[in-house]
Amino acid sequence: MFKNTVNTTDDYAIVLEARSDKRLTASDYIDSMITDFTEFSGDRLFGDDKAVVAGIGFLGKMPITVIGIEKGKNTESRILHNFGSAHPEGYRKALRLMKQAEKFGRPVLCLVDTAGAFCGIDAEERGQGRAIAENLYEMADLKTPMISVVIGEGGSGGALALCHTDRIWMIEDAYFSVVSPESCANILWKDPGRAGEVAGALNLTADKLYKLGLIDKICRKNKMKELSEELKKEFEYLGTLKTEELLEERYLKFRRAGYRSY
Amino acid sequence: MELKRLFLKANNELENSGQGGKDRKVTCRKCQKKNTVTKIRNNNFVCPDCGHYFQVRARRRILMLTDRRSFIEMNRDMKSVNVLGFPEYDDKLRSAMDKSRENEGVICGEAQVDGHKICIFSMDSNFMMGSMGAVVGEKITSLFEYATVRNLPVLGITVSGGARMQEGMISLMQMSKVSAAVKRHSNAGNLYITLLTNPTTGGVDASFAMLGDITLAEPGARIGFAGPRVIEKSLNRSLPKDFQKAERVLECGFIDAIVTRSEQKTYIAKLLKIHGM
Numbered sequence: 001m002f003k004n005t006v007n008t009t010d011d012y013a014i015v016l017e018a019r020s021d022k023r024l025t026a027s028d029y030i031d032s033m034i035t036d037f038t039e040f041s042g043d044r045l046f047g048d049d050k051a052v053v054a055g056i057g058f059l060g061k062m063p064i065t066v067i068g069i070e071k072g073k074n075t076e077s078r079i080l081h082n083f084g085s086a087h088p089e090g091y092r093k094a095l096r097l098m099k100q101a102e103k104f105g106r107p108v109l110c111l112v113d114t115a116g117a118f119c120g121i122d123a124e125e126r127g128q129g130r131a132i133a134e135n136l137y138e139m140a141d142l143k144t145p146m147i148s149v150v151i152g153e154g155g156s157g158g159a160l161a162l163c164h165t166d167r168i169w170m171i172e173d174a175y176f177s178v179v180s181p182e183s184c185a186n187i188l189w190k191d192p193g194r195a196g197e198v199a200g201a202l203n204l205t206a207d208k209l210y211k212l213g214l215i216d217k218i219c220r221k222n223k224m225k226e227l228s229e230e231l232k233k234e235f236e237y238l239g240t241l242k243t244e245e246l247l248e249e250r251y252l253k254f255r256r257a258g259y260r261s262y
Numbered sequence: 263m264e265l266k267r268l269f270l271k272a273n274n275e276l277e278n279s280g281q282g283g284k285d286r287k288v289t290c291r292k293c294q295k296k297n298t299v300t301k302i303r304n305n306n307f308v309c310p311d312c313g314h315y316f317q318v319r320a321r322r323r324i325l326m327l328t329d330r331r332s333f334i335e336m337n338r339d340m341k342s343v344n345v346l347g348f349p350e351y352d353d354k355l356r357s358a359m360d361k362s363r364e365n366e367g368v369i370c371g372e373a374q375v376d377g378h379k380i381c382i383f384s385m386d387s388n389f390m391m392g393s394m395g396a397v398v399g400e401k402i403t404s405l406f407e408y409a410t411v412r413n414l415p416v417l418g419i420t421v422s423g424g425a426r427m428q429e430g431m432i433s434l435m436q437m438s439k440v441s442a443a444v445k446r447h448s449n450a451g452n453l454y455i456t457l458l459t460n461p462t463t464g465g466v467d468a469s470f471a472m473l474g475d476i477t478l479a480e481p482g483a484r485i486g487f488a489g490p491r492v493i494e495k496s497l498n499r500s501l502p503k504d505f506q507k508a509e510r511v512l513e514c515g516f517i518d519a520i521v522t523r524s525e526q527k528t529y530i531a532k533l534l535k536i537h538g539m
């Protein structure tokens with residue numbers, strides 16, 4: 001075993017638990033929080049990426065656009081959803097529906113649960129990097145309130161691509177990391193076995209990220225009703241802001257990340 | 263914002279022309295032929311025998327692309343802090359500073375290209391592989407904000423292994439932070455040109471490297487999001503030879519043009535001229 005403090009071991013346990021296939025997926029959240037959910041498909045450029053499930057419905061009485069990264073429930077559906085790893089088309093579908101939400105004045109809810117953007121020849125050649133970059137760029141001034149909730153895994157750039165939002169919330173036992181602890185340990189020490197040790201250092205738990213000021217709220221797990229109430233309240237508040245205020249706050253939220261920490 | 267005159271000091275085999283005025287010889291990694299440092303440098307750091315592109319340091323890039331003595335550096339003193347107390351990061355920062363003789367992995371400032379005023383950032387692969395942490399993100403964001411207020415174009419020269427793991431989520435968030443600043447610069451009608459050099463990958467590829475109005479690349483540069491070894495491992499077979507190479511990325515539609523080192527300055531000056539800047 002490694003020389004771990006209890007804390008770091010706990011952090012790695014959180015990562016492993018966030019990957020568990022018994023966990024609630026984006027579609028569970030949609031089923032229990034959104035009524036009249038109507039799913040839409042396609043990026044209008046190349047195809048439809050089922051790793052991203054997106055559409056419109058009601059949150060309470062509020063019409064809303066929901067975009068979730070879906071991991072699937074059983075072997076068959078996991079394959080269909082590519083285990084929650086999106087190709088560029090997934091991010092482009094998400095962006096298309098965000099723009100549609102902007103047009104019709106609907107708020108946007110993103111449910112994030114991915115080990116990371118898909119790594120493959122096709123994904124690269126269709127511009128995985130560009131797709132993620134474009135989301136960050138366009139979401140920076142999308143003129144409608146947006147909240148993202150990391151419900152399981154927040155895997156690096158592939159998760160961030162749906163998190164350039166007014167609020168980033170995390171379920172208490174989710175994680176959000178720049179790199180998976182395994183690859184981090186592998187890159188640093190050529191030893192994926194030290195993942196447990198490095199998980200603590202990466203500060204990837206909801207708790208630690210909240211303390212660092214990088215996320216805005218920690219939500220209790222398996223409390224759909226509570227979450228849905230909190231979302232309604234927050235969307236209502238964001239809806240009272242003037243567009244310029246909303247966008248300025250969003251800009252400053254990310255502007256502050258790492259500011260004067262050097 | 264703090265402005266400082268550039269003075270050149272850099273440290274790699276091609277930047278030190280040897281002790282006692284003697285012109286050292288350097289072996290080309292590709293063709294194994296030896297040439298003097300002066301000869302390689304006068305050939306824009308391209309191997310005179312096989313055309314191999316040697317790595318160019320950030321300051322040297324600025325020198326090669328901008329008018330003599332026009333560069334004024336900004337935020338040179340910003341240094342990274344091990345905010346998360348990440349293991350070995352303090353040592354890595356120290357040795358990166360020693361090795362590169364720079365405070366961080368990007369150099370930012372104002373300069374002129376054929377008399378056209380621009381803001382420029384130039385990344386340095388000798389500083390922790392050009393990885394992006396809070397300081398790199400902050401310096402580039404500040405540069406875009408500075409350029410937005412003054413309506414100046416930005417020229418960005420990228421080389422990076424991606425986000426800096428040792429800063430955890432703080433480094434990932436820099437992708438968002440810089441992208442938002444690029445958006446504001448763009449909304450104000452300003453021009454952003456990127457020159458992608460070998461390698462431009464990970465979080466830098468997935469943010470400001472891919473957000474230029476005009477995207478240029480150096481011949482043969484590796485440009486992509488995921489590391490080739492990761493992809494190879496998951497596919498269980500070797501990758502096509504041109505995978506993630508600038509030429510292939512252009513074919514796929516993500517680059518406007520591949521520009522050789524000897525043409526870069528004239529090319530960029532022409533773009534600035536056409537934009538009336």
Ligand SMILES: [Zn+2]
Pocket residue numbers: 290291292293294295309310311312313314
């Ligand atoms: Zn050669």
